[in-house]
Amino acid sequence: MSLLKIDGISKSFGGLKAVDNISFEVEEGTIHALIGPNGAGKTTLVNMISGIYSVDVGDIYFNDEKITNVPTHKLVNKHIMRTFQNLEICENMTVMENILLGFNINMNKNLLKCSFQFESILDDEEKFTHIALSHLKRVGIEEHAYTLCSDLSYGILKKVEIVRALAINPKLLLLDEPVAGLNGTETAEIAEIIKEIAAQGVTVLLIEHDMKMIMGISDNITVVNFGVKLAEGTPEEISSNPAVIKAYLGEGSLHE
Amino acid sequence: MENKGLFLDRGIVLTIIVLCVIPFLLQNSFHYEIAIMCMLNAVICIGLNMLVGYTGQISLGHGAFAGLGAYVAVILSTTYSFDPVLSILIASVVLAIIAYFISKPILKLEGHYLAMGTLAVGIIISIVLTNEDHLTGGPDGMGVSSFHILGYVFENDIQWYVLSAIFLVFSIWALQNVVNSPFGRILRCIRDSETAAKAIGADVPYYKTYVFVISVVIATVAGSLYSYYTGFISPEESGFMRSIELVVMIVFGGLGRIYGAVIGAIIITALPQFLTFLHDYEHMVFGAIIIFVMIFMPKGIVSIFDVLKYEKKKEIKKDNS
Amino acid sequence: MVELLQYSFGGLTVGFIYALVGLGFTVIYNSSKIINFSQGEFVMIGGMAAVFLSYADFPFILAFPMAIMLASLLGYVLFKLVSLSSNSSVTSLIILTLGYSIFVRGSSQVGFDKQMHTLPSFISDTPISIFGATITPQAILVIVVSLCIVFTLYYMFNKTKLGKAMLATADNKDAAKLVGISVKKILIMNFMISASIAAIGGIVLTPITSMNYEIGIMLGLKGFCAAIIGGIGNPFGAVFGGVLLGILESFVAGYISSEYKDAVAFIVLLLILFFFPGGLFGAKKSTRV
Numbered sequence: 001m002s003l004l005k006i007d008g009i010s011k012s013f014g015g016l017k018a019v020d021n022i023s024f025e026v027e028e029g030t031i032h033a034l035i036g037p038n039g040a041g042k043t044t045l046v047n048m049i050s051g052i053y054s055v056d057v058g059d060i061y062f063n064d065e066k067i068t069n070v071p072t073h074k075l076v077n078k079h080i081m082r083t084f085q086n087l088e089i090c091e092n093m094t095v096m097e098n099i100l101l102g103f104n105i106n107m108n109k110n111l112l113k114c115s116f117q118f119e120s121i122l123d124d125e126e127k128f129t130h131i132a133l134s135h136l137k138r139v140g141i142e143e144h145a146y147t148l149c150s151d152l153s154y155g156i157l158k159k160v161e162i163v164r165a166l167a168i169n170p171k172l173l174l175l176d177e178p179v180a181g182l183n184g185t186e187t188a189e190i191a192e193i194i195k196e197i198a199a200q201g202v203t204v205l206l207i208e209h210d211m212k213m214i215m216g217i218s219d220n221i222t223v224v225n226f227g228v229k230l231a232e233g234t235p236e237e238i239s240s241n242p243a244v245i246k247a248y249l250g251e252g253s254l255h256e
Numbered sequence: 257m258e259n260k261g262l263f264l265d266r267g268i269v270l271t272i273i274v275l276c277v278i279p280f281l282l283q284n285s286f287h288y289e290i291a292i293m294c295m296l297n298a299v300i301c302i303g304l305n306m307l308v309g310y311t312g313q314i315s316l317g318h319g320a321f322a323g324l325g326a327y328v329a330v331i332l333s334t335t336y337s338f339d340p341v342l343s344i345l346i347a348s349v350v351l352a353i354i355a356y357f358i359s360k361p362i363l364k365l366e367g368h369y370l371a372m373g374t375l376a377v378g379i380i381i382s383i384v385l386t387n388e389d390h391l392t393g394g395p396d397g398m399g400v401s402s403f404h405i406l407g408y409v410f411e412n413d414i415q416w417y418v419l420s421a422i423f424l425v426f427s428i429w430a431l432q433n434v435v436n437s438p439f440g441r442i443l444r445c446i447r448d449s450e451t452a453a454k455a456i457g458a459d460v461p462y463y464k465t466y467v468f469v470i471s472v473v474i475a476t477v478a479g480s481l482y483s484y485y486t487g488f489i490s491p492e493e494s495g496f497m498r499s500i501e502l503v504v505m506i507v508f509g510g511l512g513r514i515y516g517a518v519i520g521a522i523i524i525t526a527l528p529q530f531l532t533f534l535h536d537y538e539h540m541v542f543g544a545i546i547i548f549v550m551i552f553m554p555k556g557i558v559s560i561f562d563v564l565k566y567e568k569k570k571e572i573k574k575d576n577s
Numbered sequence: 578m579v580e581l582l583q584y585s586f587g588g589l590t591v592g593f594i595y596a597l598v599g600l601g602f603t604v605i606y607n608s609s610k611i612i613n614f615s616q617g618e619f620v621m622i623g624g625m626a627a628v629f630l631s632y633a634d635f636p637f638i639l640a641f642p643m644a645i646m647l648a649s650l651l652g653y654v655l656f657k658l659v660s661l662s663s664n665s666s667v668t669s670l671i672i673l674t675l676g677y678s679i680f681v682r683g684s685s686q687v688g689f690d691k692q693m694h695t696l697p698s699f700i701s702d703t704p705i706s707i708f709g710a711t712i713t714p715q716a717i718l719v720i721v722v723s724l725c726i727v728f729t730l731y732y733m734f735n736k737t738k739l740g741k742a743m744l745a746t747a748d749n750k751d752a753a754k755l756v757g758i759s760v761k762k763i764l765i766m767n768f769m770i771s772a773s774i775a776a777i778g779g780i781v782l783t784p785i786t787s788m789n790y791e792i793g794i795m796l797g798l799k800g801f802c803a804a805i806i807g808g809i810g811n812p813f814g815a816v817f818g819g820v821l822l823g824i825l826e827s828f829v830a831g832y833i834s835s836e837y838k839d840a841v842a843f844i845v846l847l848l849i850l851f852f853f854p855g856g857l858f859g860a861k862k863s864t865r866v
Contacts, residue, residue, distance in 0.1 A: 503741070
């Protein structure tokens, strides 16, 4: 069953067509990778899916429901979460506070109740703090739970963003270059985490450059270049597709 | 985080103790006036800090809102003989509505543009208040009726001191609770990354407006009380310099720090009084102090305590190693 | 019709002063991205210093350059203060320049005094009649001097090596450093030029409106409005914005109400911010995530 359906979407910035009539579907419970050279339009695509950019033409469907141009924060209610290529972490807050933000839609935010420290607010805090700690433990960073994010390394913050996105048990998780800038060990850790996430039923749409990781964990791959879909298929099909090899894989990155 | 479950934490207890001790140090009516001014300014600053320090939205026009709110309340009770408490309530509602409609277009702006936009709104309000003298008494201001709560009249310094102190303690306590609550976290998230806030499901414009309105209402209440206390109101209180003064207070004290707003308000309110012996040099010195603090303590006065804590941590680490 | 012309003349005169303030503000903003809230004080210092130097029997030919140098020095001091400031958050810098404006105003209060002061008209007092409306030679001087400054700056930025170095620095400091431009020197020059043109404006304005230590506040604020209306960072925009504001203000004062004259600049500013966020001539912004 296709959970996410991208139907002929296009977007231009001024005179530049960043995304040109792209369509593909993401099957539920799979890890679907979106690959292509820099500037191919991948992030634009993800930004359109997650409501950050508007769609010029075409539609996006989630669970057969049209979600084209639905603003980002409303998509969260549908349990669509994402991470960011350039890390959107709250630096002046602790890891725990960032994770607790992930639980936002499940929390009571009534200002009056917050001002007077109602029992319900305090109970929520305790409950979600426990859950957050167990999530942090699973990715191995619970020791940093109460550290300020501005004091932590990039690699750890990448994990924090993923944990934040997982807090509400999303149905669809969009990961925008989750291992960009990480070393081999860190990359392998993240790859494991993504596999675990998928194993628990979360559908993952993954943008990445790291071909080894992509080939290792993806169920399906969509290749884009210059805003246009180039190819689609399983890792085996893609790695033997001549057009793809010529445009992208041929640059030697397969052997990293 | 740490004060989860604690009804009153150390800071509040200390504040209450200090507030109880101070009256013994105040020797005359003038001293009381300064103390009350400090406390009411601190309340306005707590609200403003919520907007500027915690949510990251600059406002260079809050003096105007405080002044406008005070004028509404004061005109109702003085010219139209409304009950003062009811006047303040009505003024709060009126200002909340005005703030709501202004916030919609204004808070779409960012950074310098937001600063200039709020500045412009503030100045326009201030000009209107100065010119509509048939309502407001014009540039010379107007006298204000007495203040009473359900018949209990507030006419001496001690009463006003206690009332202001209660407001202050309550504001500190409430803000502290909010900051560490889900609501407060969203505000701080907006400050650090609006995109992240959207990504976790927060309707950013909604929260910005919410905080803006709250901060305006707080300013209205405190501003009104101040006018009732002094028995007088003038358009100066809504002027550009007043708005700047408020922002200087929170930046000086420490943006995004609860006690930063309070300490900043106290110092900036009381300091000029102690500088009067300098007569005409007062403004020069005041300006110089602001410059000095902004260069050497950009995170505000409160950051001194951070340095002390950091030094202590270093010592402890050294001892342990 | 005569009325319209009369208001236009008045508006042009003060409009060019707003233009000079806005232009100075733009020069600083372009090179350092700083909103200088003390810009108006340079106008005030120019005027007040000129007045007091002439009281001290300095002839205009000496007093005026000295006044400009004083303002220029204050511009240099501001640069020094800003470069000392380690935290470059928008709010901190705004407060810093505000503190500086309070300091300069306070110094003027002490160094000069709190009274209104004026200078005699530089040329003559006899108003000139144009199509039935009158304009004083001083007002014409204001317009002429302002235009000279605008064109001098234009020439400097676009035709001289120094000017191009300034544009390069404004665009990308690091790249400028890499090609051997002394960024610090450029910044210092920009601050001093900015203060100087404001001071010149103050000097030529004094015979018309008189000066006192507080005049800088509103002039500064309206100058910013001009700069933002024209598109922040666009010098021609600032000039256009200033003149536009001056004329609009004059019309409102004449035809509607003189009490609300001051509000014009800010109402126009708000309208521009809401409907033309980049200013009339500014670039449209788009955020990349």
